[in-house]
Every structure is written in structure tokens, then in C-alpha cells.
Amino acid sequence: MTRLCLTAVMALWPVMAPADAARGATALTVTPAEGDTLRALRWQARPVLVLGPQAQVRDQIAALQAQAAALADRDVVLLTDGPGADALDAGAGFRVLLIGKDGGVKLDQSDPVTADRIIALIDSMPMRRREAR
DSSP, X not given: OHHHHHHHHHHHHHHHHHHHHHTTOSSOOEXXXXXXXXXXXXXXXXXXXXXXXXXXXXXXXXXXXXXXXXXXXXXXEEEESSGGGTTTOOSSSOEEEEEOTXXXXXXXXXXXXXXXXXXXXXXXXXXXXXXXX
């Protein structure tokens, strides 16, 4: 049983590590969404997916990086276009999605989003309130 648990933790370590390493960071790591990324981050982190034209994605990520420490404290992980984002990328141009730790879409925006808005939304979530205690 111990080996099974240890094996499971070690298998998820590459995916869980970005959320832990980001705490207190001055910059968040930006990772392309892979096929199993969202599933692996469930209950571990709050992914923010930034999809669309490269210039808009770059600007949105820069705006979020300005509040990297506050976002990292809320277990935010930044993801961009990749094979795991195909189902979410409807080809409708620019899109920002906040995925909760439960795997549900908490924000789906076609315009740039401020870090303050994401922080306020996360802070209003019951799970975050429990974490903050």
C-alpha cells in the first residue's frame, strides 16, 4: 500500500511541482497545456488558461505576472495553447479561462482579465475561504 501511494505521488510530481514552486514567486511559470494537465492539476491548483493570438496571450500573461506572488499564493498555474487545450479552444480568438481546483470553469472571458479580478473571484470561492483560515 505504501509503495502504491509513493508511486502515485511520484507520478504526479512533475505536474504538482509548478503549483508548489510558484508560492512566493516573483514570476509564474507558463506551461503549454498537455493532454492530461487539467486532470492532473485537479484538487492541486487553479489553472488559468490563456488562449488565442500570440500577441494577446503575451500581453495577458504579462498583466498576470505583475501580481505573480498573489496569484501563486492562490495556487494559480498559467497554461497556454497546447494539445490539452484543444477541447477548450473553440477557435473563437482570444480567451481566458479560470479553472477551479474542482475542475469546473469559473471564468470564461473573451477580453483581457486583470489579475485583481481573478484574485477577487478566487477569494470569493468557498474552498479558498477554507484555505485562508
